[in-house]
Amino acid sequence: MSEDSPVRGPNLGLLCFFPYRAMEARVMDALAEAGYDDITLAQSRVFQRVGPNGTRVTDLAEQARISKQTATFLVDQLERAGYVERVPDPVDARARLVRIAARGEACVAIARVVESEVEAEWTRHLGKRDADHLRRALTRLREVTDPYG
């Protein structure tokens, strides 16, 4: 007995899941609302990892924790739908860089807005002080939970 574990509810990983899923859903909803209803969740999870200067399919796969075959499959679809484009990697003739195309940039813009809105809601709920604290804690936690951080 004693006061070992004072019934503190779900574990920290699961507690992180709820905000993550909520944010993802809000962004996807907003995109669909704005007419970008042909992008799937799986595609978006690859898409959101494309860096500003382009990213290799292999890197996208590693970061999204999917096989590179699956990444290729999803990038194919994103490319066909006009969200990304593939350009040759200037420093490695084997590789091709996945880059965000015009249609994709429009989505990024929408996503940024929605993310800000949701964060503002959360900040209202928690208070600015705790919200800032939360962000700092999560940023530090990333050091030990994301090898690509």
Place this chain on the structure above:
Amino acid sequence: MSEDSPVRGPNLGLLCFFPYRAMEARVMDALAEAGYDDITLAQSRVFQRVGPNGTRVTDLAEQARISKQTATFLVDQLERAGYVERVPDPVDARARLVRIAARGEACVAIARVVESEVEAEWTRHLGKRDADHLRRALTRLREVTDPYG
């Protein structure tokens, strides 16, 4: 210009994603290590929502945000593998309660241990004070991000 957004990195939703994924991976690895290598990620996401007194397939579907057809499909596999069992709901003859079976209880036990270990690691990294603070903030955030919280 000014000091509007001082380059603060990923949005809060994405920041929550890394610990969530890390925890999930650690638990799944431990289960596979212990011989429970026939449970998939999709199955586990349904499984972990089965309550101590049993849960209806419909409720599992809602909480996991999947269709009840998919939930039925995954529960079928969990049942065939011996992780859960279906029993009639004593108060509603239409419904059946999904309950954790013997093989499932063994997994829950392992998961609890791993979750504690990982939380301990995170607490070491953040410090007890900030870890507690993080838990409280996430718990409060759940109020606005999880309709089933």
Place this chain on the structure above:
DNA sequence: GACAATAGACAGATTATCGAACCAATATGG
């Protein structure tokens, strides 16, 4: 230059997911 490693793509199979249709039991409203 030979050989291992890397980037990417293709092929086939499996798993996960959804929408539609359906049945049985329960709730609702005269």
Place this chain on the structure above:
DNA sequence: CCATATTGGTTCGATAATCTGTCTATTGTC
């Protein structure tokens, strides 16, 4: 107390997502 709507669950068929294995082209190493 029955007619009807609702709810819980399943089955069926189609599609999306994912993996393993294999292949080619290029790069890096010694």
